[in-house]
């Protein structure tokens with residue numbers, strides 16, 4: 001979807017736009033993405049809040065700026081499955097900000113968790129469309145703008161369930177979840193991240209596992225709060241020293 005208005009787009013930044021860092025977070029109208037925007041904006045960053053759903057998108061910056069007067073949160077319509085929507089979002093950010101220091105590919109869907117016998121090929125398509133092709137589409141569109149930053153960063157919000165190391169460790173809760181679709185979409189995202197990290201030598205590229213976090217994605221079954229879930233994401237955006245290419249809030253995660 002393209003074309004709905006961005007009421008928060010003209011907000012005045014708290015700091016000089018030339019020195020303030022700018023980030024875009026996809027899928028940020030709720031959950032971990034919303035909390036990531038909140039934490040970055042609280043640090044004084046200019047944050048573009050990407051939203052597919054128009055109504056949730058309109059509400060999100062209003063909620064954030066009500067809690068943080070002066071925060072510079074800018075709504076941008078962004079459906080990661082649509083070339084037109086991503087291109088329009090890139091035009092909006094380029095024209096209004098002229099720079100992007102950090103791109104956070106956070107938008108994701110869980111799809112249907114079912115055993116192998118009950119999984120059809122068609123079940124993969126929407127999930128791979130959002131979780132794998134979405135980050136590739138958004139990264140391709142925004143890379144030229146990202147590369148104008150002094151130290152550009154590309155952050156992929158992955159998952160421990162996409163890790164071979166984590167899902168084969170009987171101590172980890174992720175080893176008890178059986179599903180073909182969502183885990184393989186995040187495993188593929190991990191490989192894409194690894195390839196970007198080796199190929200884009202001028203960009204800091206990271207995959208992060210938020211950990212099992214209570215959000216709509218899992219019917220709020222996760223034990224972590226969104227603040228805890230956003231911890232590794234925000235760290236990937238802001239910290240100089242990071243534990244590796246793939247990490248969670250406790251440290252490095254095996255691929």
Ligand SMILES: NC(=O)c1ccc[n+]([C@@H]2O[C@H](COP(=O)([O-])OP(=O)(O)OC[C@H]3O[C@@H](n4cnc5c(N)ncnc54)[C@H](OP(=O)(O)O)[C@@H]3O)[C@@H](O)[C@H]2O)c1
Pocket residue numbers: 026027028029030031032033051052053056078079080081106107108109130157158159160209210211212213214215216217218222
């Ligand atoms: N929660 C966990 O335990 C957990 C653990 C590991 C990794 N993750 C990952 O963390 C990320 C955020 O998930 P969450 O838990 O915060 O889930 P969530 O609360 O369901 O939020 C998902 C976000 O993705 C957006 N989205 C879905 N399809 C989209 C599309 N086509 N284009 C743009 N945005 C789209 C949703 O927007 P709409 O409102 O428009 O649908 C929503 O803002 C995901 O990548 C997820 O895989 C979550």
